[in-house]
Amino acid sequence: MKRVLVMDDEIEVGNFFRHLLEEKGFQVSIAVNKNDFTTLISELSFDLALIDLKLPDSNGIELLKLLKNSQPNCKAIIMTGYSTVKTAVEALKNGASDYIEKPFDDLDQLENTLDKHLSVETVSSQEETNQIASKLGFIIGANKEMNELAKLAEKIARKNINILIEGETGTGKEVLANFIHHASLRYNQPFIRINCGAIPETLLESELFGHEKGAFTGAVKLKKGIFEIADNGTLFLDEIGEASLGIQVQLLRVLETGEYYRVGGESVRKTNTRIIAATNRDLEKAVEEKTFREDLLYRLDVVKLNLPPLRKRKEDLELYLQYFLGKVNASHLSFSKESLEMMRTYEWPGNVRELFNIVKRAVALMDEDETTITPIYLPEKLAQNSGHQIQHHNEDDLESYLTGWTRNILSMWDRYKDIQLDDVLFSVKELEKQVGRSFVLKSLKNHVGDRKKTADSLKITTRQLKYLLNEKGKV
Ligand SMILES: Nc1ncnc2c1ncn2[C@@H]1O[C@H](COP(=O)(O)OP(=O)(O)OP(=O)(O)O)[C@@H](O)[C@H]1O
Numbered sequence: 083m084k085r086v087l088v089m090d091d092e093i094e095v096g097n098f099f100r101h102l103l104e105e106k107g108f109q110v111s112i113a114v115n116k117n118d119f120t121t122l123i124s125e126l127s128f129d130l131a132l133i134d135l136k137l138p139d140s141n142g143i144e145l146l147k148l149l150k151n152s153q154p155n156c157k158a159i160i161m162t163g164y165s166t167v168k169t170a171v172e173a174l175k176n177g178a179s180d181y182i183e184k185p186f187d188d189l190d191q192l193e194n195t196l197d198k199h200l201s202v203e204t205v206s207s208q209e210e211t212n213q214i215a216s217k218l219g220f221i222i223g224a225n226k227e228m229n230e231l232a233k234l235a236e237k238i239a240r241k242n243i244n245i246l247i248e249g250e251t252g253t254g255k256e257v258l259a260n261f262i263h264h265a266s267l268r269y270n271q272p273f274i275r276i277n278c279g280a281i282p283e284t285l286l287e288s289e290l291f292g293h294e295k296g297a298f299t300g301a302v303k304l305k306k307g308i309f310e311i312a313d314n315g316t317l318f319l320d321e322i323g324e325a326s327l328g329i330q331v332q333l334l335r336v337l338e339t340g341e342y343y344r345v346g347g348e349s350v351r352k353t354n355t356r357i358i359a360a361t362n363r364d365l366e367k368a369v370e371e372k373t374f375r376e377d378l379l380y381r382l383d384v385v386k387l388n389l390p391p392l393r394k395r396k397e398d399l400e401l402y403l404q405y406f407l408g409k410v411n412a413s414h415l416s417f418s419k420e421s422l423e424m425m426r427t428y429e430w431p432g433n434v435r436e437l438f439n440i441v442k443r444a445v446a447l448m449d450e451d452e453t454t455i456t457p458i459y460l461p462e463k464l465a466q467n468s469g470h471q472i473q474h475h476n477e478d479d480l481e482s483y484l485t486g487w488t489r490n491i492l493s494m495w496d497r498y499k500d501i502q503l504d505d506v507l508f509s510v511k512e513l514e515k516q517v518g519r520s521f522v523l524k525s526l527k528n529h530v531g532d533r534k535k536t537a538d539s540l541k542i543t544t545r546q547l548k549y550l551l552n553e554k555g556k557v
């Protein structure tokens with residue numbers, strides 16, 4: 083028989099759960115102070131503990147730690163008042179499986195939560211997290227920080243609280259937001275992303291809140307806003323740090339009240355949209371610099387998830403490489419030992435996106451009869467701090483480079499639905515560099531290595547020549 087421990091200084095709470103759970107065939111023990119609690123956990127082994135967060139002689143987090151130390155397999159649910167949601171999130175980070183809000187008005191929901199944590203589970207919650215994640219193309223890997231982050235993300239996914247995702251460019255903020263949406267109860271509702279830096283302020287109001295027919299010149303018909311369309315879904319506010327102060331005011335208003343008006347509308351509308359915001363800027367610093375509103379940050383940052391840069395999770399490099407090779411239908415290829423070594427020493431300023439781009443580039447450049455990706459297929463920047471020399475294709479290879487490049491672009495063209503324009507443009511920039519370089523190399527050969535003459539004949543400066551040869555920063 084499963085055993086449940088209820089820790090609350092109000093005995094009524096203990097009695098309430100005893101009544102509720104004994105009927106379902108569970109055995110319930112009640113503690114009303116720290117002393118009871120420690121005695122009980124030293125004597126009996128529990129399957130689930132319900133722990134009140136605010137206690138006269140202790141606090142829930144402290145007791146949670148004691149419990150997890152002596153009975154790591156016992157699940158814990160924290161009980162909290164709404165005003166302490168941030169502390170409840172702290173409890174989740176310390177190993178609690180869930181939290182419930184007091185007073186318990188929604189009994190069905192409460193019972194669902196209890197059933198979920200008391201049911202016999204065939205898969206561990208860790209496996210469950212990994213399953214949802216891999217279905218959505220969100221690789222967690224073995225890195226400890228990423229695992230803690232994914233676990234926390236999964237726990238809070240089902241709560242209706244706002245989330246702020248921080249992380250350098252390309253660390254996977256959008257992938258994570260999408261994962262949270264799909265792990266939430268809103269998974270079959272819309273997930274809408276807007277880039278706060280990209281929408282002009284003048285358009286934003288009607289974009290977010292919609293407008294009535296005739297609200298302004300050009301408003302020929304009624305338009306639903308994002309808050310209306312994503313009503314029971316998730317709104318992903320990307321690059322929130324770029325939002326103008328005017329936009330920040332508008333967002334704050336709807337976050338504070340949950341209410342808004344369509345432009346030109348007279349009746350107040352309610353929204354139940356869940357907000358996930360993302361930024362690669364330090365918002366606390368932006369608050370200090372007065373470019374970001376403190377009250378808005380407070381509303382958004384109920385839970386902060388910080389995605390570590392790729393250079394701090396290099397143990398998972400090979401996993402990502404494998405995954406991305408699969409994504410471009412090139413699972414039959416593998417990276418040589420030397421290539422892997424270079425990748426391990428590289429700092430990855432563009433993070434996971436940069437890694438994906440490098441995979442795509444290498445696959446496009448590879449000759450069809452080769453299966454090992456050697457350093458010649460990697461961009462030169464990878465060699466720079468690894469001490470390796472990449473023997474890059476010379477001007478004679480221009481033709482094969484162009485063929486590979488065209489193949490790559492055309493394959494993006496075919497898969498245009500899951501292609502980001504960024505990746506296309508990155509590829510175009512690479513093309514520019516490679517072509518420029520090939521011409522320089524050819525001319526250099528023609529002038530037997532004389533840089534001055536080469537530059538003169540190409541009508542460029544020697545500085546430009548150095549740049550084109552990718553010798554920027556070298557003496
Ligand atoms: N954990 C991951 N698993 C699988 N793919 C990932 C992961 N993280 C990032 N990626 C891939 O890397 C690329 C960039 O990810 P994403 O757009 O989520 O980054 P971002 O943090 O939002 O970047 P930015 O700040 O530049 O907008 C995408 O192609 C995405 O699929």
Ligand SMILES: [Mg+2]
Pocket residue numbers: 255256320
């Ligand atoms: Mg992004």
